[in-house]
Amino acid sequence: MNECKKIQQFITDAVDNRLKEADKEFFQSHISKCHSCRNDYELDVLTKDFVKTKISRQTTPHEIASRIKQDIDKHVAQEQRTRGVFAQYPLARAAVIAMLVFGIAFVLYFLNSPDIQNTVQAADMMDKSIENYGLFLAGTIQPQQIGQNVDELRDYFQERVEFPVALKPVKDCEWVGGVLSDYDGLSLAHLVYKLPGGIVYVYQTNWNAVLEGDKISLSNGAVTSLNQTGWYVNGTHDEYSVVMWLYNDETVCTAVSSMEKDQLRQMFAEDTQE
Amino acid sequence: MLFALPKNNNNTQQKHEEFQREAVPHMDILYNYALRLTGNPEDANDLLQETYLKAYRFWDKFEKGTNCRAWLFRIMRNSYINRYRKAVKTPEHVDYDEIKEFYNTIREQSTDANDLSERLFGQLLDDQVATAITDIPEEFRTVVILCDIEGFTYEEAAEFVDCPIGTIRSRLHRGRKLLRDKLFKYAHERGYEVKDK
Ligand SMILES: [Zn+2]
Numbered sequence: 001m002n003e004c005k006k007i008q009q010f011i012t013d014a015v016d017n018r019l020k021e022a023d024k025e026f027f028q029s030h031i032s033k034c035h036s037c038r039n040d041y042e043l044d045v046l047t048k049d050f051v052k053t054k055i056s057r058q059t060t061p062h063e064i065a066s067r068i069k070q071d072i073d074k075h076v077a078q079e080q081r082t083r084g085v086f087a088q089y090p091l092a093r094a095a096v097i098a099m100l101v102f103g104i105a106f107v108l109y110f111l112n113s114p115d116i117q118n119t120v121q122a123a124d125m126m127d128k129s130i131e132n133y134g135l136f137l138a139g140t141i142q143p144q145q146i147g148q149n150v151d152e153l154r155d156y157f158q159e160r161v162e163f164p165v166a167l168k169p170v171k172d173c174e175w176v177g178g179v180l181s182d183y184d185g186l187s188l189a190h191l192v193y194k195l196p197g198g199i200v201y202v203y204q205t206n207w208n209a210v211l212e213g214d215k216i217s218l219s220n221g222a223v224t225s226l227n228q229t230g231w232y233v234n235g236t237h238d239e240y241s242v243v244m245w246l247y248n249d250e251t252v253c254t255a256v257s258s259m260e261k262d263q264l265r266q267m268f269a270e271d272t273q274e
Numbered sequence: 275m276l277f278a279l280p281k282n283n284n285n286t287q288q289k290h291e292e293f294q295r296e297a298v299p300h301m302d303i304l305y306n307y308a309l310r311l312t313g314n315p316e317d318a319n320d321l322l323q324e325t326y327l328k329a330y331r332f333w334d335k336f337e338k339g340t341n342c343r344a345w346l347f348r349i350m351r352n353s354y355i356n357r358y359r360k361a362v363k364t365p366e367h368v369d370y371d372e373i374k375e376f377y378n379t380i381r382e383q384s385t386d387a388n389d390l391s392e393r394l395f396g397q398l399l400d401d402q403v404a405t406a407i408t409d410i411p412e413e414f415r416t417v418v419i420l421c422d423i424e425g426f427t428y429e430e431a432a433e434f435v436d437c438p439i440g441t442i443r444s445r446l447h448r449g450r451k452l453l454r455d456k457l458f459k460y461a462h463e464r465g466y467e468v469k470d471k
Contacts, residue, residue: 011447012443012444012446012447012450013443015450016421016428016446018428035378035381036374039374039377039378039381040374042377042381042390043373043374043377043394043454044447044450044451044454045387046387046390046391046394046395046454047450047453047454047457048422048450049387049391050391050394050395050403050457051403051407051418051422051423051453051457052422052423054398054400054403054404055310055400055403055404055407055423056400057302057306058302058305058306058309059302059305060301060302060305060322061315061319064305064319064322064323065301067323068301068322068323068326068327069298071323071326071327071330072290072293072326072327072330075327075330075331076286076290079286080286174290
């Protein structure tokens with residue numbers, strides 16, 4: 001009987017194949033002659049196996065998983081509202097600074113060549129965009145308004161700018177930030193989308209003001225392309241892509257990102273059809 | 275341009291990325307635990323949501339390099355216990371003799387495990403099995419879920435529950451007994467006909 005008591009302590013390990021070698025034989029020989037202990041052991045094995053076959057593994061319902069993701073994103077956005085937002089990409093920042101140095105060298109080089117004076121002057125809005133993209137990455141510019149999606153920025157822009165601001169929803173966007181600035185009397189709208197792989201910066205201003213060209217201007221090629229197709233995709237940068245388009249014929253937008261330019265263009269493609 | 279000066283702060287972004295990488299991949303296993311613990315999808319959803327929010331809020335408290343899954347699991351278990359504390363019943367007295375007697379009888383007629391399982395638990399539906407699990411007290415339920423359903427080792431379960439391995443073993447031992455008794459009763463209350471002679 002004392003043996004049965006000892007066996008009871010081994011049952012759970014036996015069911016789970018955890019018996020020590022030294023105890024296995026003792027256990028086996030006991031249950032081969034003691035039906036009560038054998039039955040206890042077998043009942044546990046049967047229960048364990050039965051439960052396992054009846055309870056199937058579920059995956060988290062999609063809506064729950066995305067609701068949780070949204071909850072967390074909301075928290076992130078709140079934290080970012082209270083803390084600073086940027087300066088979290090030290091490597092990217094170094095890369096952008098390097099690009100800007102090259103960019104300035106490039107500009108200086110062509111400034112000395114009168115034949116393409118036009119190109120240099122016309123690149124202004126594009127240069128500004130690239131420069132701002134770098135400033136966003138470096139944390140020098142911060143959004144004043146942050147939302148989970150573009151709809152949360154609508155009021156912010158609507159009350160403050162005279163041109164329609166393109167607020168295109170972007171898939172998988174973690175949060176979106178906006179800020180306005182004034183450039184010698186001309187309003188500029190800046191949007192920044194935070195995506196899993198990095199940021200997309202969009203610079204927007206009044207198209208007519210750009211056509212007048214006294215504050216911000218564009219190259220003839222870009223103007224022609226925008227007038228004819230609504231788009232201008234610049235292909236000269238390797239480290240980042242720049243895509244320009246017109247929104248509602250009143251606003252000119254420039255997006256800058258490290259993603260492929262086709263992908264970047266795709267992201268804002270519907271805006272021209274509105 | 276009128277831009278505010280930057281505050282150099284990369285904590286939020288880094289925290290978010292870490293959380294995405296380390297905590298989010300364990301969602302399914304936590305969802306299953308929540309489902310088995312509460313017994314219904316609505317409560318499981320709430321519990322899962324509460325767990326992840328707490329985890330995010332307390333991410334700074336998570337000791338990097340330790341077992342994130344076990345940490346999340348403990349948050350979920352504590353949330354569950356806090357939320358349903360009032361509903362916890364004292365374990366009822368269980369008489370195991372009935373099932374043991376029954377098994378003794380059928381065991382003399384058959385040695386085939388499938389046949390014996392069938393006679394013991396009959397055609398219980400998955401839902402009824404899930405209900406039986408939620409009917410046993412939480413301390414035993416949790417260990418049965420971890421070891422028998424999720425297939426964790428005693429060592430892993432001990433880390434999850436934060437107790438010694440011996441405690442896991444004894445809870446599992448009793449948990450299985452409580453559960454088999456429930457299942458047996460459910461199967462036979464359902465009018466499943468058992469002819470033992
Ligand atoms: Zn015995």
